[in-house]
Amino acid sequence: MKYIVSRENPRFKALKKLCQSGRERRKARQIVLDGMHLVESLLASGRSPLEIVISDAGKARSEIARFLETGEKCSSVICLSDALFAELAPVETPSGILAIASMPDEAMRVDLAGDAVLLDGVQDPGNVGSILRSAAAAGFRQVLLSEDCAQVWSPKVLRAGMGAHFLLNLHESVRLPEFLNEYRGLSMATALGADSTGLYEQRLQGAVAWVFGSEGAGVCPDVMASVARRVRIPMPGGCESLNVAAAAAVCLFETVRQRNLAPVSC
Template sequence: MPAFFLDSKDNPKIKHLRALIEQNAYRKKNRQTVLEGTHLSLAWLEQKRSITSIFTTEAAYSHPDLEKIVSLYDGNVFVLSESLYKDLSTLGTSLACLAIVDLPTSREALNFAEDTLILDNIQDPGNVGTLLRSAAAAGIEQVVCTKGSASIWSPRVLRAGMGAHFSLNTYENVELEDILSKFTIPVYVTSSHQSESLYSKNLRKQCVWILGNEGQGASKYALEKAEAVAIPQPGGQESLNVAIAGSICFFEMVRQRL
């Protein structure tokens, strides 16, 4: 695979790459995002998806992990100076690999009778990515993000998700009011102020989980329309991190279904 050397931050390809990394609006406009690190790129390629272009460094170009990616890829490889790559990268110490990919479209319409995770105004990319990873591990295949939530396909959320995105149907910028009444299965919302325990619920059949904003918790609409549950905390903490709370709920569901 031929390599092309780029050494100017003003090169149009570098400007395009930087904008995809840094600007959500630019990602939406161009329908592209950036996978950072060899793990995500390999996971993407193993799903039979294509990469548009790869950026790396001279030191990383001959690494076995990068060679494996290049062997599965038929596009251009752009080699950057160490300083230029470091200026673009947000990971720091990982093997140099930035891959531009086209954003996938939802493979099918939202199914209102299947297990679903709804992220209602969850803003931290790490929390969103962790929840996607836990949901995928628990067998939940569709995830809805309301307006105000962190962009699912941002590089930071992709890193936290560790490839979970690639096995999920995802839907963004959805209004909760437009979909909640359409579900034909139980809908649960987590709330630290509710007395009904998660462990009192029968979770053996399909259900919906709503997780709310890190600081404000579940929205008023969600609390009105869904069945609120709490995770017992005998240690007396006010609340759990939303990604931890969601993961506990998903795997209580898994436990009951085994």
């Protein structure tokens, strides 16, 4: 284990750049995982960290101490003072452990006949991560993101995704209308308005591509023009709309519910 106590240390400076700059992470093809749960999710996916970074306080925590004692999980372990670690941590209350790992390669092709979740301009990292988590839990393995979405491998999206990234095929900077125009299943977008039909009126047993739009503007016109059907979520309580992550969860698990319905015997 290597100890770093100075902000002038070259490795600390490099780590700080990696933690704070999306451009630096893309250039290095590396990701930053914050917290023991994400480290364990990485290992469960069959991948190994390139480097582990812990704080003085973190190494005293039982789960981190057990992790460090259970074998050679990583050849490089760095310990920082709590003050230095706090400069790297993406949250106000540091977890005490970060892992640096190689950014997984993007799947070579999109699946034009399988289930998909499409995100159009969803910019809040928490919303993107939450939708990835719902998609993975619902069995949707393919997620396509437009160019103006939050960066899918950013530390905040990773933290909100709670390990879902390692269960999904993720495609960034996708031209969504092109995918939708070639898609062989049923494409649907959530939208308000008289031309939308109710979610619970849909038949969702076949392959479906769910499209969810940005927090403010919703699905953009060129994407909306490419979907087969517009769907509204019933809201009898009188609210105007749902948070996009909540809307995605409702739609994805309505799909799960319909597919798990037992046939009715006569």
